[in-house]
Amino acid sequence: MPTPFLAALPIRRLTHRDLPACADLSEDRGWPREEHKWGFLLTAGKGYGIDDPDGGLVAACVVTEYGPQDHPDLGAIGMVLVAERHARRGVGRRLMRHVVSVMGTTPLTLHATPYGRPLYEELGFKVTGRAEMLRGHFTPGGPEPRVATRAANAEDLTSILRLDEEVFGADRTHIITRLPAFADRLRVAEDNGRIIGYAAVWPNMDTHVVGPLTARDTETAKALIAALAAHTERPLRTDIDVRHEDLLAWAKERGLASVAFNAVMTYGTTELPGDWTRRFAPLTVAAG
Secondary structure (H helix, E strand, C coil): CCHHHHHHCCEEEECHHHHHHHHHHHHHCCCCCCHHHHHHHHHHCEEEEEECCCCCEEEEEEEEEECCCCCCCEEEEEEEEECHHHCCCCHHHHHHHHHHHHHCCCCEEEEECCCCHHHHHHCCCEEEEEEEEEEECCCCCCCCCCCEEEECCHHHHHHHHHHHHHHHCCCCHHHHCCHHHHCCEEEEEEECCEEEEEEEEEEECCEEEEEEEEECCHHHHHHHHHHHHCCCCCCEEEEEECCCHHHHHHHHHCCCEEEEEEEEEEECCCCCCCCHHHEEECCCHHHC
């Protein structure tokens, strides 16, 4: 397909009905299909895509907004994909420029692979952090975590939402309230009856992804990961802020190995809101 013709194809909003085409696009680029994650993001966020006249999608991405609906505090961009047959023709750049324009003055964030980082820098995104992806079978060992955890219940939701907004720096009600249906397990950590952390584990192909992971301190984060790991035989995967060096070292001692590093990038703001010291891992890098 000639580049001028590609540039004339309209960009449209995607819906949940586009899930199979999005999964096909992931597979086309050598990614897992990740239908469970695509479905969550297309429901909780806003998908944008370009239809291929020959069928399927030329490109796609998803934006997840946080804060007030009419004036979001933050937008997270993820799942930016261009079909292999149309790669290196400026399609990804055009789609990203469209998203940045649509979002207006809303600050943006994304996790960039080394491959995608040059494009985002060209568009004005700045590197403000880094996350390390870990994967592997969790092996219990060492001292037992000193923090008590338990399965979350419906009565915990208000406290979880309050804690999450405080730590994340923006209201994520539309995301957090979907966690019980999206995740296989949701746990909370307590201190004298007060919730001081929470974490979920959700299925993604052959792994279980730990995220979000919000905790008062590293010991609380360890306790939550260990408790979630105890109930699955799948490999765990998570993306931990590299500033949490103690948690990274502990996870590697327990069998999780480093897979990759992604740059955390922002646009329209010099740093992410909230309290990074208690924000250990995102729900998914695609949603910030």
